[in-house]
Amino acid sequence: MELICPAGTPAAFHEAVDAGADAVYCGFRDETNARNFPGLNFSREELREAIAYAKRKGTQTFVALNTFMRAGAEEIWYKGAADAVALGADALILADFGLMAHVAEKYPQQRLHVSVQASASNPDAINFLVDAFNAQRVVLPRTLTIADIARIGKNIRCEMEVFVFGGLCVMAEGRCSLSSYATGKSPNMNGVCSPASHVRYRKDGGELVSELGEFTINRFPAGEAAGYPTLCKGRFDIADSNGYAFEDPVSLDVMGELEALKAAGVKALKIEGRQRGKAYVAEVVSTMKAALNSPPDRRASLLARLRTMSEGQKTTSGAYEKRWR
Amino acid sequence: MTDMKETSLTLGPVYYLWDAEKWRDFHFRIADEAPVDRVVIGETVCSKRQHFIEPHLAEVVERLESAGKTVILSTLALVTLNRESKQIREMAEVSEHLMEANDLSALAILKDKPHTIGPLVNVYNAPTARLLASRGATRICLPPELPFSSVKEITAELPDIDFEVFAFGRMPLAISARCAHARSKGKIKDNCQFVCGEDPDGLPVRTLDRQSFLALNGVQTVSHACQSLLSELDHLVEAGVRSFRLSPQDCDMVAVAKLHREVLDGTVDADAGVAKLRQLYAAAPLANGFHHAKEGAVWVARTRSLQAAWPA
Amino acid sequence: MIPIPLIERICRLMFGRIAKAHPGLFERLDEHRQKRFAFLPTDLPLAFVVVPGRQEISVLRKPVEIEADAVTEAPLFLLLALMEGRCDADALFFSRDLSVTGDMEAMLAMRNALDASNIDLQKDLAKLAGPFAPVARRVIGEIRDRALKDQNSSAGEAAAWN
Numbered sequence: 001m002e003l004i005c006p007a008g009t010p011a012a013f014h015e016a017v018d019a020g021a022d023a024v025y026c027g028f029r030d031e032t033n034a035r036n037f038p039g040l041n042f043s044r045e046e047l048r049e050a051i052a053y054a055k056r057k058g059t060q061t062f063v064a065l066n067t068f069m070r071a072g073a074e075e076i077w078y079k080g081a082a083d084a085v086a087l088g089a090d091a092l093i094l095a096d097f098g099l100m101a102h103v104a105e106k107y108p109q110q111r112l113h114v115s116v117q118a119s120a121s122n123p124d125a126i127n128f129l130v131d132a133f134n135a136q137r138v139v140l141p142r143t144l145t146i147a148d149i150a151r152i153g154k155n156i157r158c159e160m161e162v163f164v165f166g167g168l169c170v171m172a173e174g175r176c177s178l179s180s181y182a183t184g185k186s187p188n189m190n191g192v193c194s195p196a197s198h199v200r201y202r203k204d205g206g207e208l209v210s211e212l213g214e215f216t217i218n219r220f221p222a223g224e225a226a227g228y229p230t231l232c233k234g235r236f237d238i239a240d241s242n243g244y245a246f247e248d249p250v251s252l253d254v255m256g257e258l259e260a261l262k263a264a265g266v267k268a269l270k271i272e273g274r275q276r277g278k279a280y281v282a283e284v285v286s287t288m289k290a291a292l293n294s295p296p297d298r299r300a301s302l303l304a305r306l307r308t309m310s311e312g313q314k315t316t317s318g319a320y321e322k323r324w325r
Numbered sequence: 326m327t328d329m330k331e332t333s334l335t336l337g338p339v340y341y342l343w344d345a346e347k348w349r350d351f352h353f354r355i356a357d358e359a360p361v362d363r364v365v366i367g368e369t370v371c372s373k374r375q376h377f378i379e380p381h382l383a384e385v386v387e388r389l390e391s392a393g394k395t396v397i398l399s400t401l402a403l404v405t406l407n408r409e410s411k412q413i414r415e416m417a418e419v420s421e422h423l424m425e426a427n428d429l430s431a432l433a434i435l436k437d438k439p440h441t442i443g444p445l446v447n448v449y450n451a452p453t454a455r456l457l458a459s460r461g462a463t464r465i466c467l468p469p470e471l472p473f474s475s476v477k478e479i480t481a482e483l484p485d486i487d488f489e490v491f492a493f494g495r496m497p498l499a500i501s502a503r504c505a506h507a508r509s510k511g512k513i514k515d516n517c518q519f520v521c522g523e524d525p526d527g528l529p530v531r532t533l534d535r536q537s538f539l540a541l542n543g544v545q546t547v548s549h550a551c552q553s554l555l556s557e558l559d560h561l562v563e564a565g566v567r568s569f570r571l572s573p574q575d576c577d578m579v580a581v582a583k584l585h586r587e588v589l590d591g592t593v594d595a596d597a598g599v600a601k602l603r604q605l606y607a608a609a610p611l612a613n614g615f616h617h618a619k620e621g622a623v624w625v626a627r628t629r630s631l632q633a634a635w636p637a
Numbered sequence: 638m639i640p641i642p643l644i645e646r647i648c649r650l651m652f653g654r655i656a657k658a659h660p661g662l663f664e665r666l667d668e669h670r671q672k673r674f675a676f677l678p679t680d681l682p683l684a685f686v687v688v689p690g691r692q693e694i695s696v697l698r699k700p701v702e703i704e705a706d707a708v709t710e711a712p713l714f715l716l717l718a719l720m721e722g723r724c725d726a727d728a729l730f731f732s733r734d735l736s737v738t739g740d741m742e743a744m745l746a747m748r749n750a751l752d753a754s755n756i757d758l759q760k761d762l763a764k765l766a767g768p769f770a771p772v773a774r775r776v777i778g779e780i781r782d783r784a785l786k787d788q789n790s791s792a793g794e795a796a797a798w799n
Contacts, residue, residue: 009753011722038742039665039749068449071471071478098452119447120429122404124414128433132456143502148405171499171546172403174447177470178498178539181548181621184614186470188447196741208736213620216532226731232499236538237531238509245530245541246505249731277752280725309728319502325514 001261002268003292004062004161005285008040012278013050016059019285023060025093026050026274032080033064034095034117035274036191044083051088060090064274066115067191068096078102085110093139094118095174095188100133114138116163117174117187123155130157137161139270142252143172145322146260153265160265165284166272167311168252168318170232178231182213194230201229210234218249225249225313233311249312254320255291255303280309332562332589333362334582335466335489337444337572338369338399338425340497341542342377342522349381351573356385356392359582361571364389365425365443367399370500371543372409374519386422397423400431402445403500403544426462436460444468444491444570445500449475451482458486465489466570469496469552472618473560480565487567492554493581493602494572495527495540495547495609496621506541514544526575526608537609548621550612553602555588556595556627557616576606595627639776641683645696647773648685650765651758652694658761663689665750669743675705678713689747707739707747717781722752 005021007013016024027033029041042050051061063084069077077099084092085107092110094100095117103112116139120126129135137159140149153160171178176193180186183198200211206222210229217234220226227233227249236245252272254261261269269292271284287306291299307315318324336355339348355364366385368375378385386396398420400413410430417424417434426432427443442465448454454465466489467476480488506528507517521528527540527547537549551574554561558569569589571582584601587593593601603611614623656662663670670690677684677699684697686705697703709716711734718724719735726748729735737744758781765773 009749011753011755037745037749038667038669039746039753068447069452071450071475071482074450074452096447096449096453097456098450098454101452101456118429122410122430124410124433125404125429128429128436131433143403144405151407170503171501175403175445176499177468177496177615177621178546180470180615181496181498181539184618184620189449189470196745199741201736201738201741203738208733214622215536215538216534219533220733223733226733228727235533237533237535238528238541241509242533245509246501246503246546276727277719277725277748278722280728283725308732309725311727311731313731322515323513325503 001258001266001292002161003285003288004268004270006166006271006274006276006281007050008035008037008274008276009278010042010046010050012274012276012281013042014053015278015282016285017054017057019282020289021059021285023062023090023268024050024054025062025064025270027064027066028080028083030076030080031070031189031191032067032077034066034115034187034191035064036067037275038196040275044087047084047089048087055088061088062091062093062113063089064093064115065099066093066095066117068188069099070189074098074102081107091137097132100129100135104133108134111136113161115174116141119172119174121172123152126152126156126158137267139163141173142169143319146257146264146320147322149261149266149320150264159267161268161270162254162261162266163252163272164254164258164261164269165288165306166251166276167228168247168250168272168316170247176232182215182231184213194228199229227311248314248316250314250316251310251312252318253303253306253310253315254317255288255299257317257320258292258299259296283309331567333568334360334585334589335397335568335570336361336364336578336582337466337491337494337570338365338367339573340370340545340547341525341527341573341575342371342374342519343525343575344522345377345381347525348378349385351578352385353388354579355582356388356394359579360586361394361582362568363395363397365397365399365441369399369402369427369443369445370545371504371521372401372406372412373514373517374521374543375412395423397425397441399425399443400427402427402443402497403502404428404430405502423463432457432460439463442466445497448479451479454479454483454486454488458483463487464568466491466568470615470621473557473564473616474618476561476566477564484565488565489568489570490554490561490566491552492558492569492571492585494552494570494574495549496552496612496615497545497547497572498539498621499546501544501546504544505546506543509541548612549609550622550624551606551609552613552615552621553599553611554613554616555585555598555602557613558585558588558595562589574606574608576608580605641696641698643769643772644683645694646769647776648694648696649692650767650769650773651762651777652687652692654761654765655754655756656689656692658764659754659756662750662754665753666690666746669740669746672706672740672743673704674743674747675703675708676716677703677708677710678716679710680712705739707737707741707744709735709737709744711735713780717758719748720751721756721758722754726752
């Protein structure tokens with residue numbers, strides 16, 4: 001199985017390639033990709049250099065254009081696709097049907113991958129994207145169990161890529177407006193979830209309070225591991241109790257299920273984290289690569305060290321395991 | 326206001342799990358009294374709930390149709406199981422009714438058959454709308470988070486497609502494989518005992534500082550605030566939107582529908598309409614921030630130079 | 638104790654050198670380069686306030702009222718490691734080793750800009766010139782060595798309480 005690794009900067013890109021990534025995914029420094037964070041991402045020139053470096057090392061580059069085109073400003077996305085194709089991207093990762101149609105028509109030779117943001121969660125949906133846009137790979141939503149994935153694999157006409165490590169969306173990806181409800185900025189439209197511009201941390205007594213827009217998202221007592229100020233991992237009051245209504249601050253780790261994923265027909269394993277530092281990328285990619293090359297009984301001890309890198313310093317196998325639901 | 330007569334109202338599917346008789350009687354009353362042109366029915370949020378309304382489906386369809394309403398059958402918003410796909414496929418094969426797509430699988434199955442697009446499908450721009458129309462979509466309800474600037478662009482680009490906007494109701498913000506509603510009551514999804522039925526208008530989620538924020542509806546998360554575009558109807562009509570969706574809440578939806586009809590007809594002005602709506606649905610503050618490209622939770626008062634205010 | 642003006646002088650030298658070697662830093666900071674960033678080492682009685690766009694650094698002795706757009710607090714060795722991109726800021730935030738307040742967008746831009754810049758203090762500062770250069774190199778070298786030692790012992794602790 002291929003290992004698909006994140007890069008938010010050229011420095012992280014180099015780390016990922018050097019650590020043994022089979023492919024690195026990245027995006028332009030604008031609203032066309034779903035990690036549109038300040039100071040992150042690639043200029044055209046940086047992408048050109050990154051792709052050249054990757055090619056020398058036999059690594060593929062996937063370019064994510066995985067937000068939904070703003071009405072009237074479609075040219076920004078079309079230009080992004082044109083440039084990524086011209087720069088030699090091995091695949092474009094897309095979520096918007098309009099953009100998929102455009103790419104399929106204009107660049108029929110270009111490999112098209114369906115972003116997790118497209119929310120293609122079943123064989124009918126995936127085959128629709130294969131038939132309509134000649135999609136060659138689908139990144140599956142993090143809402144499926146491994147049994148679901150195996151069943152889907154038998155019934156679709158393209159490759160499957162699944163997230164195995166890193167940030168975990170609790171909600172069906174690409175179908176969540178929680179962020180824009182509180183901040184006016186959404187993953188689909190702006191490429192940001194719970195954007196930094198609306199995040200405030202303040203100390204209240206011994207507690208660290210995180211706020212998003214006008215809403216309190218969490219209070220962490222001193223010494224308790226913290227998480228991102230994303231809505232779906234906040235602590236809330238429901239009826240008479242309070243706690244994590246949707247999910248704890250945890251991140252995903254299904255490396256323990258590699259054999260099951262392989263048996264399910266998964267072609268590529270994806271690591272989340274374009275917003276993370278290059279140290280994270282280097283550490284996670286090299287560890288995962290080593291795990292992939294080790295016998296199953298050796299993997300757990302290799303992977304244990306990654307937990308300290310995780311949100312809330314905890315991991316979960318998420319929806320891949322049915323009990324999570 | 327010109328051309329207001331051409332405008333129409335769509336009653337969206339009931340997203341919540343209502344007692345089966347309540348669901349039936351609600352639609353009977355809509356059939357008899359509400360000035361809506363079309364009614365979307367059927368379970369949209371959770372396939373486990375489907376059997377509740379099935380015994381009453383036929384009589385509700387019949388009552389609505391005899392009242393002259395167009396009936397549209399809803400489909401599931403998140404399809405992951407085999408039986409869920411199968412159910413949509415079978416419905417498409419046997420049903421004579423128009424169906425509404427709420428996820429990609431329905432789009433695949435309904436290709437080349439006239440159908441409508443619900444607000445849970447990501448239509449953010451004209452090329453996407455054009456593509457869906459070329460595959461048989463006859464009416465597209467745009468996503469609630471879409472700002473007016475985008476609505477205008479899309480309708481201007483595609484004047485021949487019927488566009489609808491989400492004009493009333495708590496906003497469907499997210500859907501998950503996990504059931505937060507069951508979890509909050511100490512249950513798991515596979516043995517949920519349908520505890521979501523205890524909250525016919527959603528289970529309130531407050532922040533740790535006791536701010537009203539969201540509501541749980543099974544695997545769906547909706548906003549605490551209720552979207553209302555009553556004050557924006559004139560602009561929307563001017564932009565070419567002809568259809569307005571009212572999403573059922575646990576309140577007098579007949580009165581809500583009448584009020585929207587009156588504002589569209591110009592017999593009640595928008596400000597008076599808003600004041601009345603606040604009485605009709607007092608459970609939640611009104612919000613229209615998405616329309617104004619602001620936070621979805623805020624209310625933008627049009628009369629006073631577009632000032633945004635957070636709900637108290 | 639090293640006098641503040643000398644520390645300030647050394648910091649300016651360092652900063653000038655880094656700015657020259659890594660112009661991409663400013664491009665990534667973009668609109669945030671005129672903001673005031675405060676760095677508070679939790680294990681030193683000092684505060685550093687930087688305005689990148691003006692290549693301005695002031696060093697203050699704690700306790701002091703800091704006027705800044707964004708404030709980062711962490712042990713010195715972690716602040717230096719972050720500057721060189723040797724550790725991941727999110728992970729340090731999750732473990733509560735690092736705390737941030739103020740303008741998070743500016744903070745994030747700074748963190749990403751630093752991470753992208755491949756700063757290597759030893760290499761970058763080897764080229765320092767001028768009368769203060771030898772002192773600066775020695776002081777920074779010592780801090781860095783101590784920092785690396787601290788980091789190793791701290792990593793051991795982190796693993797233990799997980």
